[in-house]
Amino acid sequence: MNKKVTIVGAGLVGSLCSLYMTKRGYDVNIFERRKDLRKEIITAGKSINLALSTRGWTALKNAGIDNQVRKIAIPVYKRIMHDKKGVLTEQPYGNDGEAIYSVSRAKMNVLMMDLAEKNGANLFFNEKCIDVNFKTSSTTFENTKSKNQQIINSDFIIGADGTFSVVRKKMIEKYNHSFNYNEINHDYKELLIPSAKDNTYLLDKNALHIWPRGDFMLMALANLDGSFTCTLFAPKEGKNSFQSLNNKKNIEDFFKEMFPDFTKLVPDLYSQWNLNPTSNLAIVKTFPWHFKNTTLIIGDAAHATVPFYGQGMNCGFEDCRVLDELLNKHDNLTNCFKEYSNIRKPNGDGLQDLSLHNFIVMRDKTADPKFLLQKQIEKKFSNLYPDIWTPLYSMVSFSNIEYSKAWKIGLKQEEVMQTVMKIPNIEKVWKENQIMEKIKSLIIQ
Template sequence: EKGNLTQQPYGNEGEAIYSVSRAELNVLMMEMAEQNGATLHFDEKCIDANLEESEAVFENAHTNEKQTIYADVLIGADGAFSAVRKQMVKQHNHVYNYNEIEHDYKELLIPAGKNGTHLLDKNALHIWPRGEFMLIALANLDGSFTCTLFAPKNGENSFEGLNTKEEVENYFARTFPDFTDLVPNLYEQWNMNPTSSLGIVRTYPWHISDSSLLIGDAAHATVPFYGQGMNAGFEDCRILDELLDKHEGDLKSCFEEYSKTRKPNGDGVQDLSMHNFIVMRDKTADPNFLLQKEIEKKFANLYPDKWTPLYSMVSFTNTPYSDAWEIGMKQEKMMKEIMKTKNIEKEWKSDEIMQKMLSLV
């Protein structure tokens, strides 16, 4: 069975989303840190912390030797399974919740064609939407595509029961037949690459007095469906830097405002990410949804000061995530009314529809 191929712009001319190598970005940031006087230590894992004293205990991955480091301020940028956050919860009863979603993921690779050519359009994010599960592909500079299968842990069309070569190949032949032609070593990749879980971290507050605070995934780890996890962490840094200037050395006031103002945006990027998961796996195959996006695009072009599509708002502006989520839900409610219009599939380009939208904004 063959489906339909559709192409949807996610921004205006000149707006592009770049897929950046995390390894190369890490190297660049380490070089910049060293240029600014930082000393880097590798293979040291934070295993404990005394938050009031800004002390952290590290264990060497090779020797198992432990050492306690004393600092003026302890910033927990230690990821979704943060040791610093763990101590905030343990020592100060901070609110903490980890919600693992019902889907897992596995990465696969479409190799480059002859002479490093791309076998699919390199200027697009490719999605095979299948309702409860989906496959996506992102182009790499070497001609290959990094692909990710997102599917339920159990039940129909899930990772459950995909163990033998026959089971895996039959699954892809049935659900993504065009993909199998692009990956000659599918089963070898399937066995080699891990199946990993996805989850959301929520905690509060994000700080202890003037001695310690959380940034990035340690404070608000999210699912990857908006590609905004790292951006949200960088935004934490930008806002923290602005607040340090604002409070002129008063770290307690700075950390309090940081925690209070960033928490809604941590929640916001998580809500946006889960919402976009549904859009990607389900709605991108819905003709009514595609029409709705066309209507939104036309209205945004006519009245750019009245309407910025949600995806553009998140990806191409500094609109706070919490504001973008709130505005996006209002837009969705309004578009439900517009889509109820009689013969909308024929009348959507009319002035009447645009004026109706203008009256609802």
């Protein structure tokens, strides 16, 4: 008889995971707390857009759906930094043709749910998980409309229910798993740059735009309809914070002073500001990510992170690919889930370290000429010695190297570059052979 799997949450990761499970011949039921997103009109630009990169694509390809996703993805080849005078500086993300991809989270979720259903999963909406019996592998759902409860038995349960996962919460309560929820001091708010009248783009659509300003920053990614979804990240309290931006005048003055070129593109800035919520950002750590052979957690439920490396979804997709590989490897589910926990947890931690690190890079360092020079030097060295040096950004975004390994190598590279950047007149001599040789000697030490 086919194995029966219950997936809690029809978000991006739950939907992709179902595709892997139906491909294995399992009977898959997905229970989602919200109503069916597909029955609402999805307006582009009204939702977060996400950067999809290589490890996400690898997982989509293995599930056989990369080509469908490609149709709603916009390639992003570079960062463009906007300074306070509106002067632009470009920084390519990788080598020629290498890109991350901008996708609308809502459009992507709708597509993934359609594909999940088309491939045999049953989707149930307005069904909120309220309890899990880990010993009997049964899940209790409450219908959010009728309040009726039902218990679903299956061979195993996959908790893909996001940052505030009930599956994880119950596991922690019942089995004393380790848990840490850490909200950072910055919140975010979305804003929209509209399309031009003829639905063309007011900025370069193939770039991620950043307005780096030290303790706060604004960024923008293109949507398919000519608009850009933008996100302001700023401290909760203090100078230039969400708390201090509290009336029309100081909000408009702040934008005019800090982001003048952006402000010219957004005539209804103040009404957007009032309409769009301010949301917080948090890191979730827990261990283990499974209970025996009955339950595991995946995606944000296991490793929610801050969005600054654009990797939360990519990491969740990678969880699905790795789980599938482990199911191929093991006949025994207990061993399979144990190995899944053990090998994915360091990568969840690695991603969280990388994400916090990249916040500083994006909001601060991308405005620093010395940092941009450092990246140019690294690129030259990496082109010369590709076997010895892959830039950290490329390891994370353009490869499937484990996050934990990428982070470790990245720390070593940073140490080397700190020494190199101290060489007198580095801005003049950086192209010389002796600099390249110096880097080589330091990195292979």
